[in-house]
Amino acid sequence: MLDQRESGRHQVFEAIRNAGQIARIDIAQRTSISPATVTAITSELLSAGLIDELHPDPIPGGAKRGRPRVALGVRGTAFLIAGMKIADAKATIVLLDFVGETVGEFSHPLPNGRMEPGELAVLVRDVLQSACETIGRGVDEVAGLGLGMAGLIDAERNFVYWSPSLKPRNVELGAVLAKTLPMPVFVDNDANLVAKAEQHFGEGQGETDFIVITIEQGVGMGIVLDNKIYRGERGCGAELAHTKVQLEGALCRCGQRGCLEAYVGDYALLREAAVYGQDIPHDSVATLYAHAKSGDPTAQRIFERAGRMLAMGLVNIINIFDPKLLILSGQQASLDVFDAERLRNWVKSSVVQVDAPLPEIRLHNWGDLMWAKGAAAYAIEAVTRQKIQALSRDAA
Amino acid sequence: MLDQRESGRHQVFEAIRNAGQIARIDIAQRTSISPATVTAITSELLSAGLIDELHPDPIPGGAKRGRPRVALGVRGTAFLIAGMKIADAKATIVLLDFVGETVGEFSHPLPNGRMEPGELAVLVRDVLQSACETIGRGVDEVAGLGLGMAGLIDAERNFVYWSPSLKPRNVELGAVLAKTLPMPVFVDNDANLVAKAEQHFGEGQGETDFIVITIEQGVGMGIVLDNKIYRGERGCGAELAHTKVQLEGALCRCGQRGCLEAYVGDYALLREAAVYGQDIPHDSVATLYAHAKSGDPTAQRIFERAGRMLAMGLVNIINIFDPKLLILSGQQASLDVFDAERLRNWVKSSVVQVDAPLPEIRLHNWGDLMWAKGAAAYAIEAVTRQKIQALSRDAA
Secondary structure, three states, X not given: OOOHHHHHHHHHHHHHHHHOOEEHHHHHHHHOXXXXXHHHHHHHHHHOOOEEXXXXXXXXXXXXXXXXXXXXXXXXXXXXXXXXXXXXXXXXXXXEOOOOOEEEEEEEEOOOOOEOHHHHHHHHHXXXXXXHHXXXXXXXXXEEEEEEEOOEEEHHHOEEEEOOOEOOOOEOHHHHHHOOOOOOEEEEEHHHHHHHHHHHHOOOOOOOOEEEEEEOOOEEEEEEXXXXXXXXXXXXXXXXXXXXXXXXXXXXXXXXXXXXXHHHXXXXXXXXXXXXXXXOOOOOHHHHHHHHHOOOHHHHHHHHHHHHHHHHHHHXXXXXXXXXXXXXXXXXXXXXXXXXXXXXXXXXXXXXOOOOOOOXXXXXXXXXXXXXXXXXXXXXXXXXXXXXXXXXXXXX | OOOHHHHHHHHHHHHHHHHOOEEHHHHHHHHOOOHHHHHHHXXXXXXXXXXXXXXXXXXXXXXXXXXXOOEEEEOHHHOEEEEEEEOOOEEEEEEEOOOOOEEEEEEEEXXXXXXXXXXXXXXXXXXXXXXXXXXXXXXXXXXXXXXXXXXXEEHHHOEEEEOOOEOOOOEOHHHHHHOOOXXXXXXXXXXXXXXXXXHHHOOOOOOOOEEEEEEOOOEEEEEEEOOEEOOOOOOOOOOOOOOEOOOOOOEOOOOOEOEOHHHHOHHHHHHXXXXXXXXXXXXXXXXXXXXXXXXXXXXXXXXXXXXXXXXXXXXXXXXXXXXXXXXXEEOHHHHHHOOHHHHHHHHHXXXXXXXXXXXXXXXXXXXXXXXXXXXXXXXXHHHHHHHHHHHHHHHO
């Protein structure tokens, strides 16, 4: 359990981060912590180099007399943070400062999608090193690395039950990475990290509760409840791709039948198209989609069923969570395939009908780096927590 | 926002309720509220008649010297609380004291399942009046009534979007009931109230997070996260019966296709059996089930598909929530139909496979009164909140 002072430090720091810049007295007001305690805590945070006094001169709207109101802000240069996403064919990485400003972003092709844990650890180190060198910084300057990958991951333990990026199951990835990397590493499921990215930089800013559905080669889900990522008991909750949409349905790569991903994943679309041999392109979803757009009814039917199955998955999530906001997050090309307007109409006609507006569904067309940015945002949170815990230990 | 003192009153009262009996110093320890504040708050609660000093003599394990340790407990006689469930063919009602001890329980047949709101209000009053008279109490002694019914209900507003018990949609039921009843009424979806019953009296005691699936004529769900019922943005979350398990599947009573309930609800089972005319009984699920037990393969196949569809619904809930505990709650006859062992095996083979134990699935065979008891538990919570708010207003 947090003691009161430590919880106060977290609250004060979060108030400063959320506000961008804020005076002590306004922190006291927003957190309901006494002004004297706020002053004591901000002194500690200043000494530790986590925050800066941004305006030594009185800020606009400040008191006319007495001690001038000074704005505080998170110290951007306090720590360098890295976020990395491991995908099938490439690794993307961003370097952020402690405020969340991008310092550098890079993409590296990967030689093979499925690796031994040791191989992955070396790769992560090399990618990180090369990124740091490019911006003239050292790897040892990185205070924390967030690492995202597809699969079933217990983030709390940095434990990977299963990932398409790793050959073995049940990998203590945190321990493996600790051997090649000097900084703390925070591993999480990639869709959870997109939720983090939406919360910090995207459509989830200022929202306490929302659900993100990610659409790329497959589908993923991140659930934010009361500002926190919902993970479930064993850390493998929020699993959407392998919810069942058909009893004894299409075979899924996971070995089961009727999973949503077995209908909407890239491989599922191409599997359907392959039945038609030379008549329909099935080398990539992009060419198959172009074929559908050019008017081929069979290719159109393939996308239509996939879209209806995806709508069914969204309907189930809406019926279960009745969320305020649902964000469909992906790159434009992936979102196009599912025709947002048609998807929305299918969802509308199949959710439980109440005479109240449908939850808001927002599309967010991200670039390729959203995953890595989410990983970095996750690392910023984790590093902040560790630094404040260290402050509390020192104070005790 | 709660001020600190009001939040302290709630915490102290909850600590007393949860402990059954507890000394002031232990309350201070459990709540991290200072002993002086605990003493002040317990004085207020004693004056208001919400709690009692249970042992004026030193209690075992108490301090040997100084002021004797006195145990405090909730005052059972403080308030009489009622809980009522409106179902298709009957209303059940329980009267509880403020500790949650049953004072009386009754069941009344209902003339018709679907009523006008005014009709329902009169019925609720009559049932409550007759129950109170039987135990020699007056209706005006009831401090709060919890009312559960099937359907889509925004509990916060006592607003019924839709219920099979009401003819019109979108009923301000709170306002209608206020005209016939003198006490505050708290309306909620019946499955949420079963979750409440599990939390206070059943398998959910001591658990902060669990999911209840109710099985009777249909299926329902109640989600408890961090000790609170999860309701969603418009109050109509946790909807399981109308999640879709088949694209363009069986027609549901809600007017849509492929809902879980269109495969597992009593009406769905009987609809299947009816196809066979005189060959298979289809007047009640009980006789159909007896026919299956006697060896009829067609009747068996009807229950088998329903069971597999129900398993699919459970699998999806487990994949999404990764809950610590899933409670299947219902009367023995309803649970029997789905053969728990077979259900468990289907679920086991279809959830996302991680090398960690499956969430615990507990069966809870309740009597018919669980719904009403949950409604009463909900009313106890609501009355407690109101009484403590009143205390805080008086103190301000």
